[in-house]
Amino acid sequence: MPDQSDEPIIRVRNLVNRFGNETVHDGLDLEVFRGEVLGVVGASGSGKSVLLRTIIGLNRPVAGSVEVFGHNILAIGDADQREIEKHWGVLFQDGALFSSLTVAENIGVPLKEYYDMPLRLMDEIAAFKVGIVGLPEGTGEKYPSQLSGGMRKRSGLARALALDPEIVFLDEPTAGLDPIAAGEFDVLIRDLRSSLGLTVFMVTHDLDTLFAICDRVAVLVDKKIRVGTLEQLLRDNHPWIQSYFHGPRGRAALLSESQHSPKQEARLTAPL
Amino acid sequence: MASVTATLVESEELGLVILAAAGEWLVGAAADLDRRLRALDVPKDRRVTLDLAGIDRLDTAGAWLLLRTEHDLTARGNTVEMRNLRPSFEPLIDQVRTAGFVPPARHPRPAHHTVAGFIARIGEISLGLVARAYSILGFFGVLCLTALRLARHPRRLNMTSIVAQMEQTGVNALPIVSLLTFLIGVVIAYQGADYLRFYGLESYTVQLTGASILRELGVLLTAIILAGRSGSAFTAQIGTMRVNEEIDAMRTIGLDPVEVLVLPRLFGLVLTLPMLTLCANFMGVFGGGLMAWSQLGIGIPQFLTQLSTIAPWSFWIGMIKSPFFAVVIALIGCYEGFQVSGSAESVGRLTTLSVVEAIFLVIVIDAGFSIFFSALQI
Numbered sequence: 214m215p216d217q218s219d220e221p222i223i224r225v226r227n228l229v230n231r232f233g234n235e236t237v238h239d240g241l242d243l244e245v246f247r248g249e250v251l252g253v254v255g256a257s258g259s260g261k262s263v264l265l266r267t268i269i270g271l272n273r274p275v276a277g278s279v280e281v282f283g284h285n286i287l288a289i290g291d292a293d294q295r296e297i298e299k300h301w302g303v304l305f306q307d308g309a310l311f312s313s314l315t316v317a318e319n320i321g322v323p324l325k326e327y328y329d330m331p332l333r334l335m336d337e338i339a340a341f342k343v344g345i346v347g348l349p350e351g352t353g354e355k356y357p358s359q360l361s362g363g364m365r366k367r368s369g370l371a372r373a374l375a376l377d378p379e380i381v382f383l384d385e386p387t388a389g390l391d392p393i394a395a396g397e398f399d400v401l402i403r404d405l406r407s408s409l410g411l412t413v414f415m416v417t418h419d420l421d422t423l424f425a426i427c428d429r430v431a432v433l434v435d436k437k438i439r440v441g442t443l444e445q446l447l448r449d450n451h452p453w454i455q456s457y458f459h460g461p462r463g464r465a466a467l468l469s470e471s472q473h474s475p476k477q478e479a480r481l482t483a484p485l
Numbered sequence: 486m487a488s489v490t491a492t493l494v495e496s497e498e499l500g501l502v503i504l505a506a507a508g509e510w511l512v513g514a515a516a517d518l519d520r521r522l523r524a525l526d527v528p529k530d531r532r533v534t535l536d537l538a539g540i541d542r543l544d545t546a547g548a549w550l551l552l553r554t555e556h557d558l559t560a561r562g563n564t565v566e567m568r569n570l571r572p573s574f575e576p577l578i579d580q581v582r583t584a585g586f587v588p589p590a591r592h593p594r595p596a597h598h599t600v601a602g603f604i605a606r607i608g609e610i611s612l613g614l615v616a617r618a619y620s621i622l623g624f625f626g627v628l629c630l631t632a633l634r635l636a637r638h639p640r641r642l643n644m645t646s647i648v649a650q651m652e653q654t655g656v657n658a659l660p661i662v663s664l665l666t667f668l669i670g671v672v673i674a675y676q677g678a679d680y681l682r683f684y685g686l687e688s689y690t691v692q693l694t695g696a697s698i699l700r701e702l703g704v705l706l707t708a709i710i711l712a713g714r715s716g717s718a719f720t721a722q723i724g725t726m727r728v729n730e731e732i733d734a735m736r737t738i739g740l741d742p743v744e745v746l747v748l749p750r751l752f753g754l755v756l757t758l759p760m761l762t763l764c765a766n767f768m769g770v771f772g773g774g775l776m777a778w779s780q781l782g783i784g785i786p787q788f789l790t791q792l793s794t795i796a797p798w799s800f801w802i803g804m805i806k807s808p809f810f811a812v813v814i815a816l817i818g819c820y821e822g823f824q825v826s827g828s829a830e831s832v833g834r835l836t837t838l839s840v841v842e843a844i845f846l847v848i849v850i851d852a853g854f855s856i857f858f859s860a861l862q863i
Contacts (some may be wrong), residue, residue, distance in 0.1 A: 312830040319588035325501050330516040336589035338515070341549050344584030353590025358827040377544035408576035409545065 217481050222247045222380060223268060223293055227443035230263055237263050241277070247379075250406055252423045252442075260417045264433070265382055268414070269303055270294070293340030299327050301380040302373030303306030306388065308365035310357040313388035316343065316368045316412070323375045329473040342371040363394040367401075374405070383415040386420050393445065399425045420466035432457070490514070490546070492539070493521055499559030501532050504554070505785060507539025510547025517807040520546070522554050524531045529562045538569035548574075550583040556586060624820045628635040628751065631743045640743040643749055655761060661714075662707050666765040669706060670698055670772025676779055689783055694773030696799050703766040704803040705851060708810035711758060712843035716818035719750055720839040723822025724832040732823075742823075751815040758811035759804055806854050810847050
């Protein structure tokens with residue numbers, strides 16, 4: 214396990230996002246600590262993806278500040294911006310692979326952009342990254358259009374990890390995957406986190422993912438955020454949070470997570 | 486990248502080669518380390534120790550370089566031992582080790598970079614053209630059959646959609662078509678008058694401008710503008726719908742994509758292209774007349790008299806051609822849209838292709854008409 218320090222690696226303060234008359238975030242605060250896996254959940258349209266895009270600088274908020282690695286993302290010079298971009302990786306929802314390049318070349322893009330690297334080494338790095346994210350040998354030569362959705366996500370993750378970033382941002386990493394593939398993806402992220410010491414900021418709808426790998430969960434409700442461990446949130450009285458975690462799906466995920474203790478499992482035989 | 490410092494020191498004692506790695510073995514130093522590691526010249530059949538005690542920071546790129554060195558040295562018959570790795574780096578090394586020694590992916594290189602491949606490519610393209618022509622003909626057949634079926638149930642024809650297409654392809658194209666043909670009329674009259682004056686025939690400028698605009702340029706320019714403007718839009722619209730699986734969704738609901746998407750576009754264009762041609766002709770002749778008046782002092786009555794000396798057939802030939810061009814543009818635009826598969830990239834590629842093909846076919850058909858009408862001696 215990487216050491217979890219108390220110093221936040223991402224700090225969002227008093228964030229306001231507004232589109233037209235629609236206020237999405239209103240005074241939102243959030244801190245993400247080094248080495249943790251933070252899951253961000255919320256109803257559709259509650260601004261999860263907007264939050265992610267704001268933190269990585271793709272969306273300019275109306276007000277507030279966003280600090281990553283101690284730099285204010287909203288008022289940053291080009292050189293610092295590039296330095297920061299070297300240290301994060303982003304996995305977009307459908308992988309966002311460059312369709313005219315092979316998977317290996319996709320992984321090579323950030324390496325080529327930031328480091329003057331011999332082609333051979335770049336190919337080697339791409340090859341083992343393909344292995345690390347659990348893609349079968351030979352995937353590197355394929356084009357994104359030849360891959361399934363799950364493989365595209367893994368390839369996108371491989372590209373996000375190309376520079377060995379400290380933070381990875383994942384936008385719904387398990388959406389659209391079958392439960393087995395989604396489960397494997399969870400395991401993959403957990404393994405990578407522990408071996409590479411990643412900080413993971415993950416937008417997700419997947420309750421199983423939340424229960425399986427997230428250290429803390431941030432819930433977007435009422436244009437603000439409530440952060441806590443799962444145990445804390447399970448006890449939260451907010452109606453949306455209640456129905457989210459205590460609805461049938463939440464109970465099912467909770468149940469499957471508690472299968473470590475077989476006695477409890479025996480008692481909780483499918484009340485659904 | 487200058488901030489990353491990693492070192493590698495080679496030393497030898499008692500027949501034991503020691504490679505001491507130290508510093509920050511991170512991706513930023515990888516290129517430099519790679520060069521030095523490849524330059525290493527360790528003799529065969531020796532005992533080699535990789536001393537990793539000095540490594541402060543390590544990432545997967547650094548881990549890969551260490552493992553590759555171990556692997557390469559072993560492959561050359563050395564006995565390699567990694568020593569003093571910090572326990573906190575072990576999971577990382579394991580992670581990279583399990584990812585394994587996969588041979589790097591080859592970069593797909595176009596086959597036509599060899600002589601044989603080049604010749605094969607010519608054959609491939611030629612056969613591809615034939616297959617494509619066949620396929621387009623097939624699509625034209627489907628279109629005709631659908632149109633015939635619709636003729637028996639005319640109420641199924643979606644008038645709203647046709648009118649919307651006419652607005653898109655016709656009304657919205659009016660300014661650009663008018664402006665361009667007006668300018669072409671001006672240019673022809675101006676240039677033509679110059680040359681004709683040389684022979685003392687400048688009074689024929691009106692006939693020259695009138696005949697070239699009415700017979701050829703009006704309709705040709707309009708068709709080319711529409712191929713670029715609307716043919717490309719057809720391909721992009723239908724192609725995007727294919728990428729979104731909207732076409733498949735239509736089929737499952739029982740809607741015929743050809744009937745819903747193609748026919749309104751086809752009918753719309755067949756109706757608007759002649760109208761636009763009419764407008765283009767007017768603007769072209771107007772531009773020519775304006776020039777004749779300002780440069781040669783030809784007034785309105787004389788202009789009209791001169792214009793009427795060119796046979797009315799000149800006008801009709803232009804108008805007759807326009808619906809044929811419309812069919813070609815709509816056909817190619819929609820056909821290429823249906824060829825889109827999988828990625829967004831293919832939408833772009835096929836859109837370009839559709840414009841090029843449509844303009845090519847329009848000019849070929851125009852040449853065909855030229856031969857046809859001259860055989861009829863019109």
